[in-house]
Amino acid sequence: MSFGLPSLKVKPELPSGLGIDQGAYEVPNLMSTGFASVKSNLEVPHPLISSERGYAKNREMMNLTMMRNTQGLHAPLRYTMECQAAKKIGHLPFLPSSNIMLDVLTGNDIEIGPQDIFGTPEFREIVGQPHAVVEKSLGIL
Structure with a gap:
């Protein structure tokens, strides 16, 4: 039985592109980009870094999902409305x-x-x- 909770497993995030400016003949222009380590562009230093970046958002989503499952749809709606009013x-x-x-x-x-x-x-x-x-x-x- 699924409660619709977000996953607690760490999912590594890889960069979409290497971000290296290609010059003539598809060779990086070292005068503008400098020396770069390919390994640092491909790997995340630690899997927990990507998990910690979204910790507050994941915690809030899990709390709202748990609130919806235990108290009904009105509870997370009311909570988010109160938070929006408090921000204003x-x-x-x-x-x-x-x-x-x-x-x-x-x-x-x-x-x-x-x-x-x-x-x-x-x-x-x-x-x-x-x-x-x-x-x-x-x-x-």
Whole structure:
């Protein structure tokens, strides 16, 4: 019996093309491309890299599928509508938003990751003039 869950097995992703510019006589132009290792273009360094890239999306899809199977179709629809509404909540354009409501809905409020430490709004070097930022967002400037 299949519940329609996504596969947990790691599927290696190979690049679609080598990305080598071919010059005259189908020989790579080393002056523009430089020396390249063919092995690095063909292989993924580790199978877990491709799995980790889509971890959050796969986890969300699995949770939505499990919710649909246990509670019915209304539960994932309601959940996605609540997430969309939480994403649209905003402040003035020059104030950073913490997105705490979306974090609570998705369960990211109890996890600590690199995104919580690096690149936080209070350490950004870009500071705009509040009046100019609001006027630009309203289309006045």
